Amino acid sequence: MPHTAAFSATPALNGPGAIAAFERDFAIQRRRARINWTIASALFLFLFMATAWLGDFFKVTQVSLPDGSREWRWIIGAGLPRLGEYVEKTLPVLRWDTFGADLAEWFLRWKVWVKLLIETILIAFMATAFGVIGGFLLSFPAARNLSPNKWVLWVSRRYLEIARTVPELVWALIFVFCFSVGPMAGVMAIGLHACGALGKLYSEVNENIDMRPLEGVKAAGGSWFDQIRYGAVPQVLPNIISYTLLRFEINVRSSSIIGYVGAGGLGQEVRTAMSFQEYTDLSALFLIIFAMVGLIDFGSEKLRHRIIGLGERA
């Protein structure tokens, strides 16, 4: 817009001139707001239509009606009854008089599941351990204020970014190819992803520390490692523990699904149940994962609050 109206430079403070100036400025402001609003709405509508077209959102599909005829329907309307049907199939038949037997039938494979449940938690634990070691070591060269020189900073930051941008499931696909099917691939995949995510969080903590203790260690003749060890680590430790526990919760969630691509844990049972159409097994597995994640979240939250002292303040 070449001729944008400008606000009055020095409006009169009283008299009819002041009111006129105010009305003029107000009109300009309103017009600007309206133009911005129109542009933003048009852009938004365009984005919405483009993404809806790419995402098949308004697709119409054929459905079979109960009398056998076929009809064109909007895909979401057509799919919702099938969704309900599917969820209904996963619900087990539980009768009150034969409750024990029905429950036993529902959890028929419990021996396998308990073993895999333990494996899932162990994968999450190992992966968190690897992630913490890698992230902790790399967080100091990746922090702007602590890095020895800018090349080390650049390399470690890019490494952490690549490790966390590629999702765990993709790392798992790669590691399943390298180390064959089993929990080992899962540990490597989640560990690498956790290393990237934790390294970033830790390095942000490191960038917010007080630099004076490090100067003190330097003045006393300490090397770079001494400065980090005695100047930086004691300051960041509480935050690091809290982030680590949070990451453990996230890792439990991801290790419960990572088996879907063959990397160990309960996910492989989900895949088996899906492909064998064992619908009630699916709901049992959901319940187990739900309970496990809930329990671990609860325990870790309690522990976290105790460590950062939130329990005392509240």
Place this chain on the structure above:
Amino acid sequence: MLPPDIWQSWAEFSEIAKGLGETLSMAFLGTLLGAAIALPLSFLGARNINRLNILRLGVRRGYDFIRAFETLILALIFIRAFGLGPLPGILAIAVSEIGTFAKLFSEAIENTSEKPIEGFRASGGSRLQQIRFGLLPQVNPVILSVLLYNFESNVRSGTILGIVGAGGIGFLLSDRISAYKWDEAWSIIFLIIIMVYVIDYLSGILRKRIIGTWEAAK
């Protein structure tokens, strides 16, 4: 495995470009739908709007329940109902975001000041007008910031939904990996990384333009 394959013709690359576009639209529409459903629900879970304790706590447990479902598992369920393609991915992201958004939005609503709302009540505004003009301007920056952040994170998580068959770039990636075309797989991984960088950069700019000034005014 290395060096990564470089596509020679547009015919080969257009499939990959469509996959990237599908992943982006899955993240965009999923975030949008989730937010559209979560915003009304979030008022039910806010202490200063919904004074019925039992209903409020029930709604809050509802958010927790939705959040407990993994996006990937939701995608598996939606694929059964809506068929392969990006649509189940959109719905999976939307449903799993409902819980997150509703929780974050209702916390934002609880953290607002009562004073503007009282002002509108004093000048005779109805309850709806009090919320529209007194409360929404206070929570808008928070909502926008949450939306942007979750859009970024959904671009990341949208890439994996394809592995179970929900369209997007992940579908092409898992396809290449199962065919042992590792050079193409690496190129796709690098493209994903570049896409995530670009999205993070753009949303950083947007965040500064839209929210930065408002946060300063608060």
